[in-house]
Each structure stands twice: as C-alpha cells, then as structure tokens.
Amino acid sequence: MKDEVTREERVDNLKGLGCSRKRVEDARFTQGKGNYVDDIKLDGMLFGDFVRSPYAHARIKSVNSEPALKVPGVLAVLTADDLRPLGLHWMPTLAGDKQMVLADGKVLFQGQEVAFVVAEDRYAAADGIEAVEVEYEELPVLVNPHEALKSDVVLREDLVAEDGSLPDGAHGPRKHHNHIFTWEAGDREPTEEVLANADVVVEQEMYYHRTHPCPLETCGCVASMDKVNGKLTLWGTFQAPHAIRTVVSLISGIEEHNIRVVSPDIGGGFGNKVGAYPGYVCSVVASIVTGKPVKWIEDRMDNLMTTAFARDYHMTGKISATKEGKITALKCNVVADHGGFDACADPTKFPAGFMNICTGSYDIPTAFLEVDGVYTNKAPGGVSYRCSFRVTEAVYLIERMIEVLAIELNMDAAELRRINFIKKEQFPYKAALGWEYDSGDYHTAWDKALKTVDYAGLRAEQAQRVADFKAGKTRSIMGIGLSFFTEIVGAGPVKNCDILGLGMFDSCEIRIHPTGSAIARLGTISQGQGHATTFAQILASEIGLPADSITIEEGDTDTAPYGLGTYGSRSTPVAGAATAMAGRKIRAKAQMIAAYLLEVHDNDVEFDVDRFVVKGAPEKFKTMKEIAFAAYNQAIPGLEPGLEAVSYYDPPNMTYPFGAYVCVMDIDVDTGVTDIRRFYALDDCGTRINPMIIEGQVHGGLTEALAVALGQEIAYDKQGNVKTGTLMDFFLPTAWEVPNYETDFTVTPSPHHPIGAKGVGESPHVGGVPCFSNAVQDAFRPFGNKHTNMPHDHWRIWQMASKLGMHD
Amino acid sequence: MSKKMHVKLKVNGKEEEFLAEPRELLIYTLRERLNITGPHIGCETSHCGACTVTIDGKSVKSCTMFAVQAEGSEITTIEGIGNPDDLHPLQTAFKEHHGLQCGYCTPGMITRATKLLEETPNPTEEEIRFGMAGNLCRCTGYQNIVKSIQAAAAEMNAAKEAAE
Numbered sequence: 001m002k003d004e005v006t007r008e009e010r011v012d013n014l015k016g017l018g019c020s021r022k023r024v025e026d027a028r029f030t031q032g033k034g035n036y037v038d039d040i041k042l043d044g045m046l047f048g049d050f051v052r053s054p055y056a057h058a059r060i061k062s063v064n065s066e067p068a069l070k071v072p073g074v075l076a077v078l079t080a081d082d083l084r085p086l087g088l089h090w091m092p093t094l095a096g097d098k099q100m101v102l103a104d105g106k107v108l109f110q111g112q113e114v115a116f117v118v119a120e121d122r123y124a125a126a127d128g129i130e131a132v133e134v135e136y137e138e139l140p141v142l143v144n145p146h147e148a149l150k151s152d153v154v155l156r157e158d159l160v161a162e163d164g165s166l167p168d169g170a171h172g173p174r175k176h177h178n179h180i181f182t183w184e185a186g187d188r189e190p191t192e193e194v195l196a197n198a199d200v201v202v203e204q205e206m207y208y209h210r211t212h213p214c215p216l217e218t219c220g221c222v223a224s225m226d227k228v229n230g231k232l233t234l235w236g237t238f239q240a241p242h243a244i245r246t247v248v249s250l251i252s253g254i255e256e257h258n259i260r261v262v263s264p265d266i267g268g269g270f271g272n273k274v275g276a277y278p279g280y281v282c283s284v285v286a287s288i289v290t291g292k293p294v295k296w297i298e299d300r301m302d303n304l305m306t307t308a309f310a311r312d313y314h315m316t317g318k319i320s321a322t323k324e325g326k327i328t329a330l331k332c333n334v335v336a337d338h339g340g341f342d343a344c345a346d347p348t349k350f351p352a353g354f355m356n357i358c359t360g361s362y363d364i365p366t367a368f369l370e371v372d373g374v375y376t377n378k379a380p381g382g383v384s385y386r387c388s389f390r391v392t393e394a395v396y397l398i399e400r401m402i403e404v405l406a407i408e409l410n411m412d413a414a415e416l417r418r419i420n421f422i423k424k425e426q427f428p429y430k431a432a433l434g435w436e437y438d439s440g441d442y443h444t445a446w447d448k449a450l451k452t453v454d455y456a457g458l459r460a461e462q463a464q465r466v467a468d469f470k471a472g473k474t475r476s477i478m479g480i481g482l483s484f485f486t487e488i489v490g491a492g493p494v495k496n497c498d499i500l501g502l503g504m505f506d507s508c509e510i511r512i513h514p515t516g517s518a519i520a521r522l523g524t525i526s527q528g529q530g531h532a533t534t535f536a537q538i539l540a541s542e543i544g545l546p547a548d549s550i551t552i553e554e555g556d557t558d559t560a561p562y563g564l565g566t567y568g569s570r571s572t573p574v575a576g577a578a579t580a581m582a583g584r585k586i587r588a589k590a591q592m593i594a595a596y597l598l599e600v601h602d603n604d605v606e607f608d609v610d611r612f613v614v615k616g617a618p619e620k621f622k623t624m625k626e627i628a629f630a631a632y633n634q635a636i637p638g639l640e641p642g643l644e645a646v647s648y649y650d651p652p653n654m655t656y657p658f659g660a661y662v663c664v665m666d667i668d669v670d671t672g673v674t675d676i677r678r679f680y681a682l683d684d685c686g687t688r689i690n691p692m693i694i695e696g697q698v699h700g701g702l703t704e705a706l707a708v709a710l711g712q713e714i715a716y717d718k719q720g721n722v723k724t725g726t727l728m729d730f731f732l733p734t735a736w737e738v739p740n741y742e743t744d745f746t747v748t749p750s751p752h753h754p755i756g757a758k759g760v761g762e763s764p765h766v767g768g769v770p771c772f773s774n775a776v777q778d779a780f781r782p783f784g785n786k787h788t789n790m791p792h793d794h795w796r797i798w799q800m801a802s803k804l805g806m807h808d
Numbered sequence: 809m810s811k812k813m814h815v816k817l818k819v820n821g822k823e824e825e826f827l828a829e830p831r832e833l834l835i836y837t838l839r840e841r842l843n844i845t846g847p848h849i850g851c852e853t854s855h856c857g858a859c860t861v862t863i864d865g866k867s868v869k870s871c872t873m874f875a876v877q878a879e880g881s882e883i884t885t886i887e888g889i890g891n892p893d894d895l896h897p898l899q900t901a902f903k904e905h906h907g908l909q910c911g912y913c914t915p916g917m918i919t920r921a922t923k924l925l926e927e928t929p930n931p932t933e934e935e936i937r938f939g940m941a942g943n944l945c946r947c948t949g950y951q952n953i954v955k956s957i958q959a960a961a962a963e964m965n966a967a968k969e970a971a972e
Contacts, residue, residue: 020905022904022906023903025911026902026903026908026911027892027903028911029887029908029914029915030845030886030895030898030899030902030903030908030911030914030918031846031887031890031891031895031899032844032845032846032885032886032887032893032915033846034911034914035911036845036848036912037846038839038848038849039839039845041843120847121840122836123829123831123832131836214914214946215910215946216848216850216856216858216912216944216946217848217850217910217912218850258848265910265911266910267848267850267910267911267912268910268912268946268947270946297849299852300850300851300852300853409841516961527910528909528910528911528947529909530909581914668859692906693906695906696906696909696947696948696952699948699949699950699951699952700909700946700947700948700949701949702949703948703949703950704946726851726853726855727851727853727855727856727944728853728855732855732856732944732946734938734941734942734943734944734950735936735937735938735941735943735953735954736937736938736941736949736950738937738950740951741949741951788859788942789833
C-alpha cells in the first residue's frame with residue numbers, strides 16, 4: 001500500500017515535541033466551565049471559617065463559643081479543646097516542626113486560627129465569627145529575627161524543656177529559644193582563609209523582603225466524610241494531592257485507601273498551595289463531627305496574612321577576587337525569618353532549600369553558606385514562590401554580589417560575569433557547595449543576549465544620559481539590569497530528596513485504547529502550566545499517536561499514580577521523564593506486536609514517527625493505531641493482551657536551566673517612577689516541548705518578578721500587624737504597568753533527562769527579580785549607589801535619589 | 809440578619825426572582841443562588857476583576873455590589889457570551905494566542921474585554937492595557953491577553969465589514 005502522506009506530515013499530525021500546540025484546557029476556561037474548588041457544591045454542604053487573632057503575640061485567656069452557637073445558621077464551633085482529644089490541635093509541618101491547628105493557649109502571629117465556625121453558609125459563618133468571644137493577654141512582639149535571637153521573650157514554650165534546656169530541633173542543635181536550626185554547606189575555614197588573603201574583598205548585607213505568591217484563587221477545600229462507607233473525600237487547592245492524602249492519613253488515623261484527595265482546576269499556585277493548612281484539618285474534623293460536607297475558602301486577607309509567605313531572608317554576602325576580577329571565594333550568611341512555626345516547604349533534608357546554589361553560574365572554587373532559621377511573630381510559610389526551593393534568594397544574592405564586586409573592581413558587570421562563568425567544557429560541573437550541574441553553555445547565551453540588545457550601545461547611551469543629568473539637561477536616568485541565572489529544579493533524586501520521608505520521584509501510567517487513542521495519568525497537578533497539553537505532546541512523540549488522541553489526567557488520588565506534585569519546576573523534569581519512560585515501555589511492547597503482525601523478528605522492525613517499519617523495507621509497516629487494535633484482538637504468543645505501562649521515575653540528578661536577561665529602564669528621579677523600556681529574556685530550558693507555552697511561562701514569571709522587585713511585599717509594623725493585607729496595599733501589577741517582553745532561547749539538553757527537558761516555569765522569576773533590581777541599582781551606580789534593598793517602589797526609589805543628593 | 813428583600817433581575821436572558829438579605833453580594837447570588845460559577849472571587853475588594861460581569865451595558869465587579877442594587881437589571885456573565893457551538897471571537901482568540909493559563913481570571917477578563925471592544929472597537933495597545941487594568945492576571949503577564957484582544961478586535965471588525 002502506498003503511503004500518500006509524507007513523513008513530515010506524519011510528524012506534524014502528532015503535534016509532539018516542539019509544536020506550539022494550542023491548549024486543550026482552554027475550551028472550558030474561556031467558557032466559564034472550569035471546575036475550581038469553590039465551584040464544588042454538595043448536598044447539605046456547610047461552610048467553615050476562622051476566628052483569627054488580631055494580635056501577633058498573645059496568651060489566650062478564654063474562648064467563649066456560646067454566643068456564636070446562638071447565631072442562626074451556626075452549627076458548631078471548634079476550638080483547640082475540641083481537637084485535643086483527637087490529637088489534632090497541633091499538626092506536623094513539612095519542615096519537621098509542628099503547628100497549632102487552632103490556638104492552643106497562645107497565638108504567635110496576627111491572623112492565626114483561633115476557632116473554626118461551621119455554619120449553613122458564608123454569611124452565617126461570618127456572623128458566628130463575630131459572636132465568638134476571645135479574651136487575649138498581649139505579649140511582647142518580635143518581628144525582627146536578629147532581635148528575636150537576643151530576646152528573653154520565648155515564642156515557643158513548647159520547644160523548651162522544663163529545666164530550661166533546648167532539645168534539638170528537626171535539623172540539629174538550637175542556639176537560643178527562638179532559634180530553629182543552623183544549616184551549613186561548603187567549607188568554612190578554607191573560605192575564610194581565601195577571603196582573608198584576597199586581592200579584593202567586598203561584603204554586602206541585603207534583605208530579601210517577605211512577600212507572598214498570591215495566586216488569583218485563594219486556598220480552600222471541601223471535606224466530605226461518608227460515614228456509611230467510611231470514606232473521606234477531600235477536594236482542595238493542592239499542589240501535591242498524593243502527599244496530602246498521606247499526611248491526612250497519618251494525622252487522622254483514617255487508612256489511606258479510605259481517603260480520596262482530589263485537586264480540581266487550580267487557579268494558580270506559585271507555591272502557595274504546597275503546604276498543609278489548618279483549614280484543611282478543621283474542614284475534615286468538621287465533616288466528621290457534623291456528618292456533612294464542609295467547605296473552607298480563604299478570603300484574600302486570610303490568604304495574604306496566613307498561608308505561605310515567601311522569602312524573608314536577611315543575607316550577608318562576602319566575595320573575593322583577584323585584581324583582574326577572577327572570583328576566588330564566596331561566603332554567605334543568612335538569618336531566615338520563618339515566623340511562628342517552621343512550616344517551610346522544602347525537601348526534608350534541606351531546611352534552607354537549595355540556597356546552596358548561591359555560587360550561581362560562576363566557577364567559584366571555595367564557598368561557604370550558613371543559614372540560621374529563627375522564630376518570630378509572623379505567619380509561618382516559607383514556600384518557594386515561583387522558584388525551586390530558595391533558589392530566588394540564592395540567585396538574588398550572587399547576582400547582587402557580582403554587581404557590588406564590579407563596583408569595587410571598577411569593572412563592567414557583564415564582563416565580570418563573562419570571565420567567571422563556568423565554561424561549557426567544565427560540565428558536568430561540581431560546585432563548591434555540593435551540586436553537580438548537569439549541563440550548560442553560558443558564554444554562548446550571554447554573548448547572544450548582549451549582542452541582541454547592543455550592550456555596548458546601551459552603555460554609551462547611559463554614559464551620555466549621566467552626562468546630561470549632571471549638566472542639568474534631564475531629570476531622567478537610565479539603568480541597564482543584567483542577570484545570568486542557573487536554576488536547580490526537578491526535585492529530585494530519592495537518595496537526597498524527600499518530603500516527610502516520601503521520596504520525590506514522580507509517575508505516569510498510560511493506557512492505550514483499542515482504536516488508537518490513550519489516557520495517561522500523572523502524579524503531578526497543573527495549576528495553569530498546561531500539563532494536559534504538553535504531557536500529551538511528550539507522549540505523542542514517544543508512542544506515535546497524535547497528542548489530540550491522548551487525554552491527560554491528574555489530581556485524583558483514586559486514579560492517578562502516586563507522585564509528589566507540582567512545584568519547584570519538577571513536573572517536566574520528573575513526571576515528564578516518567579511519561580517518556582512509560583511511553584518507551586509501550587513502544588517496546590508495540591515493537592513485538594508489530595514484528596508478529598509483519599512476520600519478522602522483533603529486531604527487524606524499527607520505530608518511525610507513528611509506526612514500526614521493517615528495516616530496509618519501509619513499505620512494510622504497521623501504524624501504532626493498527627498495533628493498538630492488535631493488542632486487543634490478537635492472540636500473540638508470549639504476550640499478554642492490552643497495551644498499558646506505568647513508570648515511576650527517580651531522577652538521577654536535578655536539572656539546571658539557565659538564562660540571560662537584560663532590562664533597560666528609565667527612572668524619573670523626581671517621582672521615582674520607573675519605565676521599563678526593554679526587557680530581553682533568553683532562556684535555556686533544554687529540549688523545548690511547546691514554545692508557545694514556554695513563552696507564556698516566561699511572560700508570567702517575569703511579571704511576578706517585576707512585582708517582587710518593584711513593590712510587592714508583606715510588611716509588618718512593630719506590633720506585628722500586617723500592613724499589606726489587601727490588594728490595595730499588596731502590589732499585583734496590572735496590564736498598565738507591565739511591559740512587552742522579548743523572549744529568546746538557546747537549547748542545551750539535559751544529558752540525563754529522557755527527552756533532555758529541564759523545566760522553565762520558574763526560571764523567569766528567578767532570573768527576573770535580580771534583573772529588575774539590578775536595573776534600578778545600575779541607574780544609580782554612577783551616582784554612588786552600591787546596594788539598596790528591594791522592593792524598589794516609586795517612593796523608595798525617590799528616597800534612593802534623595803539619599804544620593806540627586807534632589808539637591 | 810435583616811429582613812429579606814424581593815429581587816427580580818435577568819441573567820443571561822433568563823428572568824430570576826428571589827428573596828435576599830440586603831447584604832447579599834451579587835457574586836454570591838450568581839455563584840451560590842443561581843449556580844453561575846463562571847465569575848470568580850479573587851479579592852472581594854474590587855481590585856482583581858475575576859468577578860466581572862456586565863450590568864445594563866457596563867462592566868461591573870459583582871463582588872462589591874449587592875444583589876438588591878441589581879434589582880431590575882440585565883446581567884451578562886461569561887456563560888452568556890458564547891456557547892460551544894457559537895464562541896465569541898474573544899473566546900477563540902484567547903485560546904489561539906495563549907491569553908490564559910490557570911483560567912481563573914479568564915471569565916472576568918473576557919467579559920470585560922467584550923465591553924472594551926464595544927466601547928472601543930479598534931483599540932490601540934495602550935487603550936487595551938488601560939481598559940483592562942481593572943482585571944488582574946497572575947499567570948500571563950498580560951502580553952498574550954493584549955494580543956488576544958487585538959486579534960479578536962481585528963476578527964470582529966473584519967466580520968462587521970464583510971456584513972456591511
């Protein structure tokens with residue numbers, strides 16, 4: 001039979017790797033038919049909401065629920081005393097600490113959960129909350145971690161022994177009653193020795209402010225305990241539904257097979273939806289108590305004040321170099337503000353996440369990192385806001401240190417980067433702080449970026465602008481922000497990455513249907529990344545069936561294979577790898593079926609796009625569609641019927657995406673207003689699955705980076721009051737503030753990933769924050785700025801100008 | 809709790825009549841009472857625009873309007889803008905140009921954009937960015953939303969021209 005379709009057309013028909021395939025998710029979202037957790041309605045469903053503490057630190061003298069129980073529509077009020085008999089008044093955190101589910105004798109941050117009011121609807125719940133009487137006795141408030149480490153005020157009495165001694169925490173000895181852990185990487189003494197004897201040394205303190213992922217949909221859940229069948233179903237905004245199931249089972253005692261966790265459509269996550277929150281526990285308990293489904297949905301203020309802050313790192317960098325600018329050592333000390341409970345969402349063995357990627361993209365022979373975690377009267381959290389664990393902090397530190405060193409050396413910061421990059425031939429590269437970078441070609445990316453933006457021309461223009469400013473001809477200055485970042489994503493190898501003992505592998509299970517279409521289920525869950533689109537593309541290229549014929553399902557623990565979920569850009573590196581590997585198992589069986597049908601030996605057929613062909617006789621072939629049918633209707637000797645596969649993939653290493661960003665910014669020194677004239681982003685995420693989606697991820701990540709660098713923060717006053725609890729005060733950029741971005745790429749495939757992909761969703765945030773910040777700081781460099789902390793909002797930029805005497 | 813009031817309004821062409829407390833917010837009416845879950849809640853303070861609907865020809869954030877204030881009005885939500893067999897050009901364009909990711913802002917975004925294009929059938933990029941500034945998106949960085957709206961405008965203008 002002659003094939004009328006060309007090979008190229010067959011490739012195109014698959015819509016596999018490299019195709020800007022339109023998203024299959026969009027039909028329902030554009031028609032208002034998404035199914036988010038707050039869209040779930042069940043018969044008799046109740047609504048629960050919290051009485052929250054107005055104080056940041058207070059003893060609770062009494063909680064009187066009686067008046068609330070008289071409010072029409074209120075059915076129950078849960079307090080710590082109600083949860084205590086169940087052992088659920090506290091819950092374990094992801095970081096090895098424990099956290100109060102409901103205030104047990106005291107509160108440690110403003111907005112802390114004190115009581116849970118269960119009512120017929122939201123209005124009745126709100127009325128009930130108003131009626132609960134709580135008597136507080138205010139205690140001294142600690143909002144600064146440096147002060148907390150010196151203070152006599154004990155925040156966590158539960159972590160001090162009766163004799164006043166301090167038992168070890170989850171990560172070793174504690175130095176002070178408000179101290180959580182010390183975590184070290186690298187070699188202290190050799191690093192200090194190099195720093196002491198270096199030609200040039202520069203030290204810089206910097207504060208990476210507290211902020212929040214703030215997805216447009218807040219966190220929430222619906223818990224439904226079916227007492228007849230003993231089954232608990234929990235729908236919720238979970239970035240890791242399987243891990244949530246295990247955690248719920250461990251803390252509730254309900255056997256895991258009797259728990260079904262479902263993540264429906266999720267309205268953005270960015271790290272906010274990784275953790276386990278008191279609302280989940282209270283909803284489950286309330287459903288058990290009332291026998292009815294219970295919904296809990298945060299409002300925006302709850303969200304910003306209580307679930308999952310990010311950053312809050314007080315960092316000190318010290319870097320040394322030769323006179324020519326070759327970096328010889330880096331030392332980094334961090335005081336990490338973790339709030340009232342250590343609920344950081346990191347792999348268990350990494351209490352400061354992957355902060356030890358802070359040597360960045362540079363060949364730094366000696367380095368040392370020390371992180372001290374500290375309790376304060378702020379909300380717990382410490383999630384990775386659109387980045388792998390603490391990688392944004394690490395990259396910000398090194399990309400600022402490079403700029404500060406460039407000032408000290410009186411060198412161009414682009415050139416300083418270039419002479420220190422890890423060279424292509426050095427990969428795989430073992431960094432001083434322990435990681436083995438899998439691949440990279442930094443010089444090529446950097447040169448391409450600088451050439452595209454005409455870097456030399458920009459510097460000349462900037463010099464002219466400085467001259468004009470000094471001559472009084474303009475009040476506008478110009479900044480050129482540079483950043484070159486290396487991410488570390490795809491956690492991770494089970495040998496060193498686990499969360500509460502659960503290895504961070506991921507999974508994919510594929511079933512091919514008789515007529516040549518398929519369903520694949522994964523252990524991850526999309527929150528907007530478009531998994532249903534891209535994972536089908538990976539599979540299409542692997543098994544030769546069109547992506548349009550492959551359904552992707554995630555998020556239902558009753559049907560999907562076990563996996564650790566979606567965060568830290570781990571879906572493509574880990575579950576994407578599992579998908580490819582499962583696809584290869586399908587293909588291996590398909591090869592045997594094809595050989596049988598073609599009456600040749602297994603080794604005499606080879607895979608070609610969408611079929612197996614007889615080697616040397618391409619006119620003899622069986623398409624994957626034909627093979628799929630044969631799997632269900634032929635009795636093939638030695639083969640089981642059906643065509644299914646499952647893969648649990650334990651990655652041998654992380655992946656290391658990288659990128660080169662340039663931001664050109666004009667700043668009005670009299671108003672502090674910034675105008676981003678140009679933003680160029682070159683990303684290397686290895687093999688590119690869907691360029692359209694990659695570009696969308698870069699736009700979004702850059703915009704979240706812009707927000708963080710230029711104004712977004714969770715700020716507290718001295719009493720521990722949250723000053724940025726609504727979208728009036730918490731900066732989310734609108735279309736009006738955001739520029740158009742230019743995207744570009746190089747491709748350096750990961751050598752250990754089955755398809756060479758590295759992940760991209762978080763890179764633009766990681767690289768973008770220092771790039772925007774460097775643009776602001778670079779504009780002021782000619783006027784004496786060395787380092788100024790973010791966020792660079794208009795008022796703070798005006799202050800920068802003022803401090804530098806530019807308003808005189 | 810205060811006395812319930814009688815409310816009569818039209819949503820997506822359908823008459824609705826009910827008794828509601830004066831404090832009942834319109835977004836609650838739509839989502840909980842009428843099961844119209846396209847409009848979403850993102851902030852409840854009028855900042856994010858996820859709850860945007862059209863009321864008597866104007867874009868309104870339904871999270872900060874009481875149901876009783878909408879008495880007698882005609883409301884259009886994303887559910888009334890197109891259907892699977894007859895999508896609005898904006899719905900097609902948002903998919904075509906990757907104007908959405910998590911989808912949570914999308915119903916409000918598209919609903920607002922329908923009004924923007926009615927008011928300004930041929931908007932500049934600046935007019936789109938200004939006209940859409942009441943609708944927040946955390947995923948896309950807006951670039952592809954702008955592109956989607958431009959594409960829909962071109963499509964709608966071409967269709968109008970062809971019809972004339």
